[in-house]
Amino acid sequence: SLFIDGERVNDLPPKERDIAMVFQNYALYPHMTVFDNMAFGLKLRKMPKQEIAERVHAAANILEIEHLLKRKPKALSGGQRQRVALGRSIVREPKVFLMDEPLSNLDAKLRVTMRTEISKLHQRLEATIIYVTHDQTEAMTMGDRIVVMNEGEIQQVAKPHDIYHYPANLFVAGFIGSPGMNFFKGMIEEQHGELFFTNPSIRFHIPEEKAKRLKEKGYAGQPMTLGVRPEHIVQMTGNDRLFDSVLKATVEVNENLGSELIVHASTGNERLTV
Template sequence: MATVTLTDITKIYDGGVKAVDKANIIINDREFVVFVGPSGCGKSTTLRMIAGLEDITEGELRIDDKLVNDVPPKDRDIAMVFQNYALYPHMTVYDNMAFGLKIRKFPKDEIDQRVREAAKILDIEELLERKPKALSGGQRQRVAVGRAIVRKPKVFLFDEPLSNLDAKLRVQMRAEISGLHNRLKATMIYVTHDQVEALTMADKIVVMKLGLIQQIGGPLELYNEPANKFVAGFIGSPPMNFLVTAIEEDGGALYANEGSFRIKLTDTHAKLLKSYVGKSVTFGIRPEDVTFSHKAEDGVTINGQVSVVEPLGSETHVYVATSRNQVIGKIEPSVKIAVDEPISLIPNLAKAKFFDLETEEAIR
């Protein structure tokens, strides 16, 4: 397979719109890397520059140390799977998968062998004589993936391939693509706006916003040690709670004061936030890192009133309105909490994060 290296890659469209700004990424051989971020963040543009479908304005793109900025897409030895399956409706599944090999003048025996091997891997052997209109959405996506597999490329590129599928099928195909990566031991680059896909599939995640890379790291690294408020809020579902709090000193201890409550900080956080005394910061805590109590306690609890209860079967999400903010917590489904009930949340301060109010960078 291959290593893909992006060095100061920049894309500027007509009118001066900078879609990607100095992206520096190393994608190692056989690694599964996911680009994730909201619409307009530059993730698909970056993928298309790797594929050769977008010109690179500045920077260098290398595949296995070979500079490929000006190499045509057909000569980059990559295969791409798109959001829309792009299957030929008049061709059978077999011919759709074989088409790319036929135009490259591969021998018939080799084409047949590759198509049938890919069909077996994807469990679509019985579909080879069907046409796309006779296939479900999931089956069409498997055919699109199979068309890429038969190429045996150095790099697989996936551009939001599951967006057109229903929720249940997305979960199934997510697992199938992860399993495919494990079997093929291939270098794969995958673009999605769905952070759940990123967390469950990736060896390494690249989080992007407005054309800039916010953080690169493993799923747990990004979840547990976000570099800034954007990453902390984007990775995780439900997202991290953010509360603007003033840092105060009282009796030698530091407190985060939201207005309707104040939380006594741990010694570790007190050391980090000593220079912020008299200033405001963003206090972040994930929904799973709070426990519920009916006893309000100064310095310990976040106090508010239940505004929404969302039962999800395996867990229940509870929205608690303070005088200034809304906090989401997770509880066991057996626990009964009613709307409008006064409630207190006890944050696990060992898991709390603090962010600079102006830069939004993590304070650590």
């Protein structure tokens, strides 16, 4: 069941649910000006003209599109059209916004700008926004609470920090993070009271705190999948005795992103990203 302000809305027709939608493809009326596009829903509700004008100008001021109110959609850029689509929802003053991949039609630089604008808008309106996206960066930077789904099934519901650091399963662990997490299949072995993760290509010492939990749960001697994020593997310099686990690998490809260098390497049958 879906409740808004304590009221069950499952059985209400959509027009009575007080939910506004922002579409991926803007869905603006091409023959109407920006003002008329934003005012259209209010006119259908037979709201007084003065109040319509006040709401439209207030929303246009928030979105910085007041100078565009007399233009038609064909004279606007993608980012401007998306602002108009947002404005059309804002003037409704709904209880809930549904945003369906609203930035996917924009170029990369504009997506970053609009991401910030929507976050600021969320803080200003203090409204609930359900935001659908395939872009994990959008989800991590904009979401207070993230629902990760796979083929229609909910995998995890948590804050961005928890999704990243405490993924519920392999799908979530591999989905969140760029570049993606490294996965290695192997066994947990116990030697002289200490635990090691091993397979034919690698051998990792398991830190004491994690080893204690694994022992308590009876995982010693069991097959396991080890997940290691690329940023948690560092280049060894100097004395290898300073490191719990040392892995020798052959570099295959370097990707220089300016702020960071992504290294794709191999060791035995394993591929890893650092």
